[in-house]
Amino acid sequence: MRPSDSDKPPYVARVEKIEADHRNNVKVRVRWYYRPEESIGGRRQFHGAKELFLSDHYDVQSAHTIEGKCIVHTFKNYTKLENVGAEDYFCRFEYKAATGGFTPDRVAVYCKCEMPYNPDDLMVQCEGCKD
Numbered sequence: 581m582r583p584s585d586s587d588k589p590p591y592v593a594r595v596e597k598i599e600a601d602h603r604n605n606v607k608v609r610v611r612w613y614y615r616p617e618e619s620i621g622g623r624r625q626f627h628g629a630k631e632l633f634l635s636d637h638y639d640v641q642s643a644h645t646i647e648g649k650c651i652v653h654t655f656k657n658y659t660k661l662e663n664v665g666a667e668d669y670f671c672r673f674e675y676k677a678a679t680g681g682f683t684p685d686r687v688a689v690y691c692k693c694e695m696p697y698n699p700d701d702l703m704v705q706c707e708g709c710k711d
Contacts, residue, residue, distance in 0.1 A: 581610070582647045589615075590647050592632055592669060598643065606643035611635065613652065613671065620680030626687075626696040630658070630668060633675035633682070659699050670699070 581591040593610035600606045613632035616623040632652060650667040658670035674683040687696045 581641060582645045592650060592652070593639075593641075594634070594652070595646075596638070607640050608643050608646065609638065609640050612637045612639060612677075613669075614675050614677070619675055626698045628658075628670065628698050628700045630664065630670055630700075632669050632671045633673045634671050635675045635677045637677040655699070 581593050583589070583591055592613040592615075594613070595608050596611055597609040598606065599609075612635045614635050614637075616627040616631055616633070619633060634652075648667070650669060653661070653668060653670045655670050655672035658664070658668065661668060672687060675681075676683075689696055
């Protein structure tokens with residue numbers, strides 16, 4: 581979805597419903613994805629560059645604000661992509677916008693230091709514990 585500030589990256593939302601009113605103005609009901617930096621707590625070390633959180637924030641927008649189509653993969657499917665394109669994102673959490681809570685509230689960890697996996701980082705050695 582087109583941001584009001586052209587310097588910002590586009591917003592990402594899942595289209596839930598498309599409808600036209602009696603004057604043929606097309607509206608879309610969307611469920612917003614949040615970027616980590618837009619969430620309470622902000623971006624953390626393990627968040628991937630293309631990571632999004634599916635929120636409980638719904639909205640109705642003009643269809644004219646749609647900029648294009650993207651694909652939001654599961655975390656598992658995203659890690660299996662041969663080439664990550666500009667339209668590829670992934671989601672491993674649902675986000676409650678009002679409280680800042682996440683579901684699941686835990687994520688698989690891959691190291692003794694218990695940092696979750698960031699798919700952007702080639703894990704040869706953990707930066708925290710050096711294993």
